[in-house]
Amino acid sequence: MTDIRADWIAVDWGTSHMRAWAMSASGTVLAAAQSDKGMGTLDRDGFEPELLRVAGGWMDGPTTVIACGMVGSRQGWVEAPYATVPCPALPDGFVQAPTTSRDLQVHVIPGLKQTNPADVMRGEETQIAGFLARNKNWDGVICLPGTHTKWVHVSADEVVSFQTFMTGELFATIGSQTVLRHSVAADGWDDTAFADAVTDAMARPEKLAAQLFSLRAEGLLNDLSGPAARARLSGLLIGAELAAAKPYWLGQQIAVIGAGDLSKLYVDALAAQHAPATQVQADAITLAGLTAAYRSLKG
Amino acid sequence: MTDIRADWIAVDWGTSHMRAWAMSASGTVLAAAQSDKGMGTLDRDGFEPELLRVAGGWMDGPTTVIACGMVGSRQGWVEAPYATVPCPALPDGFVQAPTTSRDLQVHVIPGLKQTNPADVMRGEETQIAGFLARNKNWDGVICLPGTHTKWVHVSADEVVSFQTFMTGELFATIGSQTVLRHSVAADGWDDTAFADAVTDAMARPEKLAAQLFSLRAEGLLNDLSGPAARARLSGLLIGAELAAAKPYWLGQQIAVIGAGDLSKLYVDALAAQHAPATQVQADAITLAGLTAAYRSLKG
Numbered sequence: 001m002t003d004i005r006a007d008w009i010a011v012d013w014g015t016s017h018m019r020a021w022a023m024s025a026s027g028t029v030l031a032a033a034q035s036d037k038g039m040g041t042l043d044r045d046g047f048e049p050e051l052l053r054v055a056g057g058w059m060d061g062p063t064t065v066i067a068c069g070m071v072g073s074r075q076g077w078v079e080a081p082y083a084t085v086p087c088p089a090l091p092d093g094f095v096q097a098p099t100t101s102r103d104l105q106v107h108v109i110p111g112l113k114q115t116n117p118a119d120v121m122r123g124e125e126t127q128i129a130g131f132l133a134r135n136k137n138w139d140g141v142i143c144l145p146g147t148h149t150k151w152v153h154v155s156a157d158e159v160v161s162f163q164t165f166m167t168g169e170l171f172a173t174i175g176s177q178t179v180l181r182h183s184v185a186a187d188g189w190d191d192t193a194f195a196d197a198v199t200d201a202m203a204r205p206e207k208l209a210a211q212l213f214s215l216r217a218e219g220l221l222n223d224l225s226g227p228a229a230r231a232r233l234s235g236l237l238i239g240a241e242l243a244a245a246k247p248y249w250l251g252q253q254i255a256v257i258g259a260g261d262l263s264k265l266y267v268d269a270l271a272a273q274h275a276p277a278t279q280v281q282a283d284a285i286t287l288a289g290l291t292a293a294y295r296s297l298k299g
Numbered sequence: 300m301t302d303i304r305a306d307w308i309a310v311d312w313g314t315s316h317m318r319a320w321a322m323s324a325s326g327t328v329l330a331a332a333q334s335d336k337g338m339g340t341l342d343r344d345g346f347e348p349e350l351l352r353v354a355g356g357w358m359d360g361p362t363t364v365i366a367c368g369m370v371g372s373r374q375g376w377v378e379a380p381y382a383t384v385p386c387p388a389l390p391d392g393f394v395q396a397p398t399t400s401r402d403l404q405v406h407v408i409p410g411l412k413q414t415n416p417a418d419v420m421r422g423e424e425t426q427i428a429g430f431l432a433r434n435k436n437w438d439g440v441i442c443l444p445g446t447h448t449k450w451v452h453v454s455a456d457e458v459v460s461f462q463t464f465m466t467g468e469l470f471a472t473i474g475s476q477t478v479l480r481h482s483v484a485a486d487g488w489d490d491t492a493f494a495d496a497v498t499d500a501m502a503r504p505e506k507l508a509a510q511l512f513s514l515r516a517e518g519l520l521n522d523l524s525g526p527a528a529r530a531r532l533s534g535l536l537i538g539a540e541l542a543a544a545k546p547y548w549l550g551q552q553i554a555v556i557g558a559g560d561l562s563k564l565y566v567d568a569l570a571a572q573h574a575p576a577t578q579v580q581a582d583a584i585t586l587a588g589l590t591a592a593y594r595s596l597k598g
Contacts, residue, residue, distance in 0.1 A: 082520075113516075113519075113520055114516075115520070117509075117513055117516075118513055118516035118517045118519075118520045118521055119512070119513065119516045120515075120516050120519055120520065147478075148478070148512060163509050164509065164512040164513075164516070165508040165509050165512060166477065166478070166479075166508050166509075166511045166512045167508050169477045169478060170473070170477070170508060170511075173472055173473065173476045173477055174469070174472065177472045177476050178465065178468045178469070178472055179447070179465070179468060180465075204543070205504065205505030206504030206505055206539055206542040206543045207543040208507060208539065208543075209464040209465050209466050209469060209536065209539060209540055209543065210416075210462050210463065210464050210465075210540075210543055210544075212465045212469075213418070213447060213463040213464060213465045214416055214417055214418065214463075216419075217412075217413075217416075217417040217418045217419050217463070218417045220417075220419055221381075221412055221414070221417045221419065222417055237508065240505055240507065240508060241508055241509075243505045244503070244505045244506040244507075244508065244509055245509075
């Protein structure tokens with residue numbers, strides 16, 4: 001047992017994972033823990049016991065918890081209704097989750113929605129807030145690669161507009177669930193195949209469904225290797241995304257927030273388009289956003 | 300038991316199904332049978348017993364069998380190497396499958412390949428041959444909708460070029476294996492949603508990955524119905540395909556060969572683009588192609 005005592009607790013609770021940090025009032029991390037009990041595996045009354053199991057040891061008396069992510073969705077602990085852009089990344093409207101323990105005050109950060117075109121985010125708004133807390137008066141475009149990659153236009157400390165691409169989920173699904181599973185390796189990589197595919201897809205993005213089948217045909221006829229096919233699949237999807245997101249990033253300051261390898265692919269692909277982008281690690285940024293939320297609550 | 304005696308037997312042997320017809324020398328269908336033992340479920344030495352089980356009752360003495368489809372793939376009964384376009388839909392090079400029964404002569408029709416861009420077909424060439432047998436001197440573009448939709452340019456009785464789109468497989472996979480499964484109904488339809496989505500995708504085909512996620516967001520924010528989401532998913536994919544295949548169909552005579560409902564969607568979507576297309580039922584056309592192959596063999 002530790003004798004950590006948190007002044008408050010930061011929680012990032014997504015669909016498949018939960019991470020928690022014991023924080024000091026000044027924003028220092030005292031301890032960290034995680035769980036694979038994501039929102040997708042929990043009933044509404046399963047959240048509080050899981051939080052106490054993971055982070056209860058850090059609590060002594062009344063404790064404030066700040067949580068972001070799918071924990072605030074309709075299927076989560078409590079629904080934190082979307083705020084509508086344009087608005088700050090952390091708008092008013094944190095929602096308190098119902099708790100059995102009177103000492104526990106859990107504030108859930110709302111996601112953001114856009115009316116037209118219809119779009120939603122939940123969790124990314126906290127990363128955006130973290131990035132803006134560290135980069136005052138930053139204007140530009142933030143790309144958050146992942147299962148559902150987001151492109152977000154930020155100006156004057158507000159989220160102006162955003163667009164979600166299913167690129168990560170398409171990569172996983174098409175590579176494993178279609179005929180391409182015979183051609184695409186489960187791992188391995190080929191940088192040149194990736195770069196060429198980005199170029200091809202940006203030149204003729206509408207040909208995606210045909211370019212995808214060509215991976216199969218190239219495997220059958222020209223011995224395209226599994227790792228090269230995997231890199232090419234990724235390049236075709238990311239290239240098509242960059243073509244569609246061009247109105248977002250062209251001529252803008254760009255930050256890419258996300259896990260190392262995937263974000264590096266976006267940074268490299270953008271660099272090949274003469275669009276330099278700054279890469280930012282996601283974990284520290286999420287925590288910066290949760291800290292900003294805590295301060296706005298206590299401020 | 301029947302007392303049918305076939306002069307020859309026509310077989311369409313795909314990945315998941317096999318169909319056989321007892322034929323007279325003049326090309327009349329005497330009987331039909333089918334099996335769910337597709338190529339995907341059989342070892343190399345499993346084909347002959349299955350053929351005899353399904354069609355053996357029609358055989359008395361030496362019998363010629365003409366087979367098309369995945370039965371001729373590397374994983375099939377015998378590999379019938381691809382012929383390279385441009386070439387006739389039924390080029391020379393039928394391959395005899397190895398048999399235990401001396402009375403059985405099984406000729407497998409080769410598929411077609413294209414070197415650049417790399418592409419392959421196996422089975423569709425027989426439908427194309429059947430269509431051309433019924434429509435002498437026809438020049439134009441044949442669309443064969445399916446799991447892997449083919450666009451085929453035909454001129455002077457040869458297949459000039461073709462391109463495969465994974466549209467059907469993407470529709471099935473994206474609708475059932477991604478986050479869109481929460482938004483897209485398993486059945487049901489909305490004609491207007493389909494037509495609008497085709498228009499949207501043709502206007503901005505590169506935005507596919509974003510347009511896909513909008514189905515989820517429209518379901519969350521604007522109560523888009525499951526059947527409308529299903530129709531819109533189909534429309535986005537077919538619209539993107541039509542945009543990419545435009546160099547094939549623009550200003551050309553168009554025939555769409557395939558199962559009723561799916562082909563009707565392509566015909567309607569093309570009509571909305573002022574590109575009238577003739578719809579042709581696939582079953583009769585496959586049989587016409589196998590008959591043309593039999594006649595070319597018997598010279």
